[in-house]
Amino acid sequence: MLPILQRLHPIHMNSFQRIGRRRLPGGLFFLVVLVLAGVVASAHGQSQPLNVVEPLPQEMGAAGLREELLRLQTTARLMHTTAHPDDEDGGLLTLESRGKGVSALLMTLTRGEGGQNKLGSNLFDVLGVLRALELTASDRYYGVAQRFSRVADFGYSKKAEETFQKWHGHEIALGDMVRVIRTFRPDVLIARFSGTERDGHGHHQASSLLTREAFRAAADPNRFPEQIKEGLLPWQVKKLYIGLVCGFGATTCPAENYTVKLNTGVWSPDLNASYVQFAMQGLKHQLSQGAGNWTVEAGDRFVFYKLVDSVVTSPKDKDGHEQNFFDGIDTSLPGLAGQLGEEEKKADWLRPALSEIAMEIQRADAASKQDPQGAAGSLFPAVAQLRVLLNRVENGDLSAPAKLDLLTALREKQEQAERALALSLGVTLSAEVRAENSDAKLPPEKEALTAVSPGQEFSLAVKFHNGSKYPLTLDKVALEGMWEWTQEKARLVKTVAPGADYTTTFAMKVPEGISYTRPYWHRDDPETDTLNTIDNPRYLTLPFPPDPFHARVEYALAGKKTIAQAMEGKGSVAKSSTSLAGNISAPVEVPFLNERGIEEKRRLATAPAFSVMLDPGEQVIPVDGGAARTVKVSVQTNVSGASAGTLRLESPSGWRVEPETVPVKLEHRGAKQDFEFKVFPSTLMEERRQIRAVLTQGKSKFNEGYSLVTREDLGSAYYYQPALQRVSIVNVKLPEGLKVGYIMGAGDEIPTVLSQVGMDVIMIEPAKLASEDLSRFGTIVVGIRAYDTQKEVIANNKKLLDFVSNGGTLLVQYNASASDFNSGHYTPYRTLLSRDRVSVEDAPVQILEPANPVFRYPNQITQKDFEGWIQERGLYFMDSWDNQYTALLESHDPGENEQKGGLLEAKYGKGIYIYTGYAFFRQLPAGVPGAIRLYVNLLSAGHGN
Numbered sequence: 001m002l003p004i005l006q007r008l009h010p011i012h013m014n015s016f017q018r019i020g021r022r023r024l025p026g027g028l029f030f031l032v033v034l035v036l037a038g039v040v041a042s043a044h045g046q047s048q049p050l051n052v053v054e055p056l057p058q059e060m061g062a063a064g065l066r067e068e069l070l071r072l073q074t075t076a077r078l079m080h081t082t083a084h085p086d087d088e089d090g091g092l093l094t095l096e097s098r099g100k101g102v103s104a105l106l107m108t109l110t111r112g113e114g115g116q117n118k119l120g121s122n123l124f125d126v127l128g129v130l131r132a133l134e135l136t137a138s139d140r141y142y143g144v145a146q147r148f149s150r151v152a153d154f155g156y157s158k159k160a161e162e163t164f165q166k167w168h169g170h171e172i173a174l175g176d177m178v179r180v181i182r183t184f185r186p187d188v189l190i191a192r193f194s195g196t197e198r199d200g201h202g203h204h205q206a207s208s209l210l211t212r213e214a215f216r217a218a219a220d221p222n223r224f225p226e227q228i229k230e231g232l233l234p235w236q237v238k239k240l241y242i243g244l245v246c247g248f249g250a251t252t253c254p255a256e257n258y259t260v261k262l263n264t265g266v267w268s269p270d271l272n273a274s275y276v277q278f279a280m281q282g283l284k285h286q287l288s289q290g291a292g293n294w295t296v297e298a299g300d301r302f303v304f305y306k307l308v309d310s311v312v313t314s315p316k317d318k319d320g321h322e323q324n325f326f327d328g329i330d331t332s333l334p335g336l337a338g339q340l341g342e343e344e345k346k347a348d349w350l351r352p353a354l355s356e357i358a359m360e361i362q363r364a365d366a367a368s369k370q371d372p373q374g375a376a377g378s379l380f381p382a383v384a385q386l387r388v389l390l391n392r393v394e395n396g397d398l399s400a401p402a403k404l405d406l407l408t409a410l411r412e413k414q415e416q417a418e419r420a421l422a423l424s425l426g427v428t429l430s431a432e433v434r435a436e437n438s439d440a441k442l443p444p445e446k447e448a449l450t451a452v453s454p455g456q457e458f459s460l461a462v463k464f465h466n467g468s469k470y471p472l473t474l475d476k477v478a479l480e481g482m483w484e485w486t487q488e489k490a491r492l493v494k495t496v497a498p499g500a501d502y503t504t505t506f507a508m509k510v511p512e513g514i515s516y517t518r519p520y521w522h523r524d525d526p527e528t529d530t531l532n533t534i535d536n537p538r539y540l541t542l543p544f545p546p547d548p549f550h551a552r553v554e555y556a557l558a559g560k561k562t563i564a565q566a567m568e569g570k571g572s573v574a575k576s577s578t579s580l581a582g583n584i585s586a587p588v589e590v591p592f593l594n595e596r597g598i599e600e601k602r603r604l605a606t607a608p609a610f611s612v613m614l615d616p617g618e619q620v621i622p623v624d625g626g627a628a629r630t631v632k633v634s635v636q637t638n639v640s641g642a643s644a645g646t647l648r649l650e651s652p653s654g655w656r657v658e659p660e661t662v663p664v665k666l667e668h669r670g671a672k673q674d675f676e677f678k679v680f681p682s683t684l685m686e687e688r689r690q691i692r693a694v695l696t697q698g699k700s701k702f703n704e705g706y707s708l709v710t711r712e713d714l715g716s717a718y719y720y721q722p723a724l725q726r727v728s729i730v731n732v733k734l735p736e737g738l739k740v741g742y743i744m745g746a747g748d749e750i751p752t753v754l755s756q757v758g759m760d761v762i763m764i765e766p767a768k769l770a771s772e773d774l775s776r777f778g779t780i781v782v783g784i785r786a787y788d789t790q791k792e793v794i795a796n797n798k799k800l801l802d803f804v805s806n807g808g809t810l811l812v813q814y815n816a817s818a819s820d821f822n823s824g825h826y827t828p829y830r831t832l833l834s835r836d837r838v839s840v841e842d843a844p845v846q847i848l849e850p851a852n853p854v855f856r857y858p859n860q861i862t863q864k865d866f867e868g869w870i871q872e873r874g875l876y877f878m879d880s881w882d883n884q885y886t887a888l889l890e891s892h893d894p895g896e897n898e899q900k901g902g903l904l905e906a907k908y909g910k911g912i913y914i915y916t917g918y919a920f921f922r923q924l925p926a927g928v929p930g931a932i933r934l935y936v937n938l939l940s941a942g943h944g945n
Contacts, residue, residue: 054601056140056141058098058270058271058272058278060423061372061423062368062372063270064423065368065372065375065420065423065424066270066368067098067101067143067270068416068419068420068423069361069364069365069368069375069420070100070101071101071103071416072101072361072364072382072413072416072417072420073101073333073358073361073362073365074100074101074102074331074332075103075331075332075333075335075336075409075413076096076100076101076102076103076187076188076326076329076331077102077103077104077105077184077185077186077187077188078096078102078103078104078105078186078187078188078190078325079104079105079106079107079180079181079184079186079188079189079190079237080092080093080104080105080106080107080144080190080191080192081106081107081108081109081177081189081190081191081192081207081208081210081211082106082107082108082109082192082193082204082207083108083109083110083153083192083193083201083203083204083206083207084108084109084110084112084115084153084201084203085108085111085112085131085132085134085135085138085286085289086112086135086283086286086289086291087108087192087193087204087207088106088108088135088138088142088192089192089243089303090138090141090142090276090279090280090282090283091264091265091275091276091279091280091296091301091303092190092262092264092303093106093142093143093144093279094141094142094143094264094275094276094278094279094282095262095264095266095275095276096325097142097143097144098142098143098268098270098271098275098278099266099268099275100324102326103412104142104143104144104145105144105145105146105147105180105184105186106139106142106144106145106146106147107146107147107148107149107177107180107541108135108146108147108148109148109149109151109173109176109177109203109206109207109210110128110148110149110151110152110153110203111128111129111131111132111135111148111152111153112127112128112131112135112153112288112289113125113127113128113131113152113153113526114152114153114154114155114156114871115127115131115153115155115288115289116746116785116816117130117288117746117747118287118288118289118290118746118785118788118789119287119288119746119747120746120747122747123922124523124526124527125522125523125526125719126709126719127288128152128153129519129709129717129719130288130709131286131288131289132148132543132544132717133709133710133711133714133715133716133717134285134286134287134288134289134714135286135543136543136715137282137285137286137713137714137715138279138282138283138285138286139282140282141278141279141281141282141283142279142282145184146543147180147184147541147542147543148176148541148542148543149172149173149176149177149541150172150173150176150521150531150532150534150540151167151172151173151176151530151531151532152523152526152529152530152531152532153203154166154530154871155839155841155871155872156201156202156837156839156872156875157201157202157203157839158201158202158839158893158896159202159205160195160202160205160206160209161202162202162839162840163202163203163205163206164206166530167206167530167531168530168531170209170210170213172531173206173210174210174213174214174217175224175227176540176541177210177211177214177218178214178217178218178223178224178227179224179227179232179540179541180541181214181218181235181237182218182227182232182233182234182235183232183541184408185235185404185405185408186237187237187238187239187326187329187331188237188238188239188240188241188325188326188329189211189214189215189237189239189240189241190240190241190242190243190305190325191207191208191211191212191240191241191242191243192204192207192208192243192244193205193207193208193242193243193244194208194242194243194244194245195208195209195211195212195242198244198247199244200248208242211240211242212240212242212308212309215237215240215309216309218234218235218236218237219234219235219236219237220234221234231404233400233401233404234401235405236311237311238310238311238312238328238329239307239309239310239311239312239314239325239328239329240307240308240309240310241259241260241305241306241307241308241325242305242306242308243303243304243305243306245257245258245304245305245306246258246304250304251301251302252302253302253304255319255320255321256319256320257304257306258304258305258306258321259305259306259307259316259320259321259322260304260305260306260307260321260322260323260324260325261302261303261304261321262302262303262305262324263300263301263302264276264279264301264302264303265277265296265298265299265300265301265302267298274296274298274299274301276296276301277296277298280294280295280296285713285714287711305325307322310328312328312329313328314327314328314329315327315328332358333354333355333357333358333361333413334351334354334355334358336350336354336405336406336409336410337350337351337354338351339405340398340402340405340406343398343399343402346396346397346398347393347396347397347398349392350389350393350406353385353388353389353392354389356385357382357385357386357389357413360378360379360381360382360385361378361379361382361417363377363378364376364377364378364379364382364420364424368424372423372424372426373424373425373426373468373469374424375420375424376421376424376425376468379417379420379421379424379582380421380557380580380581380582382417383414383417383418383421383581383582384580384581386410386413386414386417387414389410390407390410390411390414393406393407393410394407418582418583418584421582422582422584425466425467425468425470425472425582426465426466426467426468427464427465427466427467427468427472427555427582427584428464428465428467428584428586429462429463429464429465429551429553429584429585429586430462430463430551430586430589431460431461431462431463431479431549431550431551431586431587431588431589432460432461432463432588432589432590432591432601433448433449433452433458433459433460433588433589433590433591433604434458434459434460434461434505442591442592442593442599443592443593444592444593444594444595445592445593445594445595445600446670447592447670448590448591448592448602449590449604450590450592450602450604450605450708451517451604451605451606451607451638451708451718452510452604452605452606452607452638453510453606453607453608453609453638453639454510454511454512454513454514454609454639455509455510455512455609455639456509456510456638456639456640457507457508457509457510457640458508459505459506459507459508460479460482460486460505460506460508460551460588461503461504461505462477462479462503462504462505462506462551462553463501463502463503464477464496464501464502464503464553464555464584465500465501466496466497466498466499466500466501466502467499468498469498469499470498470557470558471495471496471497471498471557471558471559472495472496472555472556472557472558473493473494473495473496473555473556473557473558474493474494474495474496474502474553474554474555475493475554475555475556475581476552476553476554477504477551477552477553478551478552478553478554479506479549479550479551480548480549480550480551480552480585481548481549481550482508482549482588484511485508485509485510485511486506486507486508486509487507488506488507495558496555510606514606515548515606516606516607516608516718517545517605517606517607517718518545518706518718518720519535519544519545519717519718519719519720520534520535520536520538520539520540520542520544520545521533521534521535522535522720527870527871527922527926528870544717547587547603549587549588549603549604550585550586550587550588551585551586551588552583552584552585552586553583553584553585554581554582554583555581555582555583555584556580556581556582557580557581587603587604588603588604589601589602589603589604590602590603590604594712600712602710602716603715603716605716605718607638607706607718608638608702608704608706609637609638609639609643609697609700609702610635610636610637610638610643610645610695610697610702611635611636611638611702611704611705611706611707612633612634612635612647612693612694612695612702612703612704612705612723613633613634613693613705613721613723614631614632614633614634614691614692614693614723614724614725615632615633615634615674616725616752617721617724617725617726618725618726618728618749618753618925618926618927619631619725619726619727619728619756620727620728620729620730620753620756620757620924620927620932621681621684621727621728621729621730621756621757622729622730622731622732622734622757622758623684623685623686623729623730623731623732624684625684625757625758627680627681628678628679628680629678629679629681630676630677630678630679631649631676631677631678631679631691631725632674632675632676633647633649633674633675633676633677633693633723634672634673634674634675634705635647635664635666635672635673635674635675635695636666636670636671636672636673637666637668637669637670637671637672638669638670639669640668640669641668642665642666642667642668643664643665643666643667643671643697644663644664644665644666644697645663645664645695645696645697645702646661646662646663646664646695646696646697647661647662647663647664647675647693647694647695647696648660648661648662648693648694648696649677649679649691649692649693649694650691650692650693650694651679651691652681652682652689652690652691654682655679655680655681655682655689656679656680657677657678657679657680658677658678658680659677662675662677664695679691681729684729685729686729686730686731686929687729688726688727688728688729688927689726689727689729690724690725690726690727691724691725691727692722692723692724692725693723693724694723702723703722703723704720704721704722704723705720705721705722705723706718706719706720706721707719726927727927728926728927728928728929730757730927730929730932730933731929731933732757732859732929732932732933732936733858733859733933733936734757734758734759734858734936735857735858735936735939735940735943735944737778738759738760738778738779738939738940738943739760739762739776739777739778739779740754740759740760740761740762740777740778740779740780740781740939741761741762741763741764741772741774741776741777741779741780741781742754742761742762742763742764742780742781742783743764743766743769743780743781743782743783743786743790743793744763744766744783744786744790745782745783745784745785745786745787745788745789745790745793745813745815746783746784746785746786746788746789747783747784748783748784748921748925749921749924749925750781750783750920750921750924750925750935751763752925753924753925753927753932754924754935754936754939757932757936759936759939762777764780766786766790766792766793767792769792769793769795769796769799770792770795770796770799774799774800774803774808775803775806775808777803777808778808778809778942778943779808779809779810779811779939779940779941779942779943780800780803780808780809780810780811781811781813781939782800782810782811782812782813783813784813784814784815784921785814785815785816786812786813786815787815787817787820787821787824787826788815788816788817788820788821794824794826797824797826801828801908801913803911804828804908804909804911804912804913805908805909805910805911806909806910806911807909807910807911807942808911808942809911809912809913809914809939809941809942809943810911810912810913810914811914811916811938811939811941812826812827812913812914812915812916813916813917813920813921814874814875814876814916814917815833815876816876818833818834818835818876821833827913827915828884828906828908828913829881829882829884829885829906829908830881830882831878831880831881831882831885831904831915832878832879832880832881833876833878833879834876834877834878834879834901835875835876836876836877836879836899836901837872837873837874837875837876837877837917838872838873838874838875838877838891838892838893838899838902839872839873839875839893840872840873840893840894841869841870841871841872841873842867842869843873843891843892843893843894844866844891845863845866845873845889845890845891846889846890846891847861847863847888847889848887848888848889848890848900849886849887849888852886852888852905853937853941853944854888854905854934854937854938854941855888855934855937856937856944857937857940857944858936858937858940858944859933859934859936859937861930861933861934861937864930865929865930865931865933865934866930867930868928868929868930869919869923869928869930869931870922870923870926870928871919871922872919872922873891873902873918873919874891874902874916874917874918874919875917875919876917877899877901877902877917878901878902878904878915878917879901880901881901881904882906884906884907884908885904885905885906886904886905886906887900887901887903887904888903888904888905889902889903889918901917902916902917902918903915903916903917903918904916905941911942912941912942914938914941916938918931920935923935
């Protein structure tokens, strides 16, 4: 794992470490921020996250032009399906997209929100946002578009049947997959997994089974007719392949098991890496998955896929093998006409027009090998002819399905041709925000207007660079999504000399009633909901809502010359009536200097004037925990000038709040203030309640908080959550006088909950473990994955065992790297850690040693204490152990053998050593009463009467 560096301000990093499941306590705008090296770039046809990402070097200049020209020469379209981020076959996608010019799309059913996080404690929906950003960063290297379904990752599942039960059957996920197929209209559909038990995870199995269903369902007009009413007409994919036909990581495969064998280890001079190595550079952005140090050696690397359904006949060799996925499919540009069948007779002009465009592209490709700017001689007419052809198809007599198929392909070709033309000419465009209160070209991030609110004023500078050797005329400068923000609606025609820049500045003011930059989905209860609620159906399946703000410039060769004249007789011999015009767009960016003085850019976002949060977002109150509780509300403003309002709490019926309201006055944009209320609960009983905060300013009410989720190597997204605190009232007894030391591993919220119920918990920094006086603690806890992530814990393991031998209690929680843990021999007696788990959260639990003090002091533990657990029982149980250990609990998933290795206790010297794989890191922050009582008892082991 790469080192995590502090950025912005200590409060922001601290808050990142404390992020909970559905709540982000503490600071507001820059909470989830890591500094990690990395280069990212924009992908083809993809809804981009908010951060500005510069194109990869491989997508610029002559290399970028070669890639666009390669794409222009094929209409092949491929869709790849998986279950989670990091499941994808990145090497295959990169080979097809960048090596063969295929238009490729990756559909990942979930955002990985139910997984573990190797970067910190944030789980559930915040983790889902982070992983979506990581995956779209990977996609830029693969060169693919990204889509998701509305089903959520609810944690590890062993069987497809359980997965479908949690996802409310097949139809919801299947409908989303069919929607993507009908929109993208691929020729080939490829499932990463086989749909069998060898896939492992039940989500993996389900993703392949759904892909098989979707292959036929997308073409059936009787399936999901509501989509057809929206205009998403049926589409029959031509071929379906499945993967994992030879097992994970297979380098060889029996001939009968596969249809297509491809070498992703082929070297690409333009990428300066093999395709799979370049894909790995992208995969390394998935740091929450632990991918930072993954590598691929140079050399052959084969992937195998099997054809399992097809509506076309493809040539095969004597072993039944194809050469590539598109065998038997005409992917040439003129081949689009052949797809019309009998309807081609209605458009006898189509095939000749497509053939002429294909010839122009071939001429451009040939010319580019001598001089990139020479390609423009054919790209100008190609762009013009595509525009004419699109208009003719839209207004022609073809049937609606035929039109949709043609327009889908032609619009993509037009976008590719426009990009190729700009690359050929060296034309670039930028649109940058300038703060109204700063003369600095690059204000620091705390001053940069990365998010604007109604009433905000700023300047927008649009800069066009003519990198060609020809004068270009700018016919139009448009601000897409922003015209209502300015009084100016047009700019004069301007000729830009070769090598020169043209910059124009607009005065902007954000109007009232704007939509805010936020995810289009949410879950009311991320701990239990297995489907996302879609707040804006227009964006369904996109990674994030598309960036609404762009500058667009239409340009043309000055003087309206013929192409032959303009290009000095080189290139196309198109008629003089051909329009010599192109257009280029750029997202609106906000440049700033980070605290290290390095320039960064972020795409402009919109946000409410106030962000309101309760800290912490979860609170556990013991039934006998006293009369009053302090609730802290953090308010931050995003508008300039003094901002005032009134803040109040909405508490459960019968509870009293002091004071009833407090005045809020924040002096400038970015100002933040914390306000405290005393909450006096009525008679307490074990239950769940909520406290909400509302800020009123005039007629406006603000009852949400929002935070920026980003890393230096990623895009950005704003995560919103209601301004509420979920209160769990728990009947729990505490040991007297016990001091607990907690060594944080990968990050969890357990210490916060223990402090809330009244335990005396002191954090022990791993770096100070060697010098720490452990004798002052009665119990020490080793946090989740501490041996995986904290080298100081490994270095001081003997000291921890000596602490036990001298009479202390050591509670060690699960670690994921079983082989490293086993080879390290960190336990006092022999154990063998495994990857065994109990994934069903309500799987029966048997208490094996009812008389053991762990189940009696200070709380009496019964079967009732295992009710209401979330996501899973436990993970990474011990597989075998020395007879010095006592197994305390048994639990197993339905149909599986008993698992007793989830909670082991051993006497060691004068003290007690406990290992647990039960998922307390999920249960305690969720306020599960029985899990809290049992955990307190584990801490109390050896300290009772």
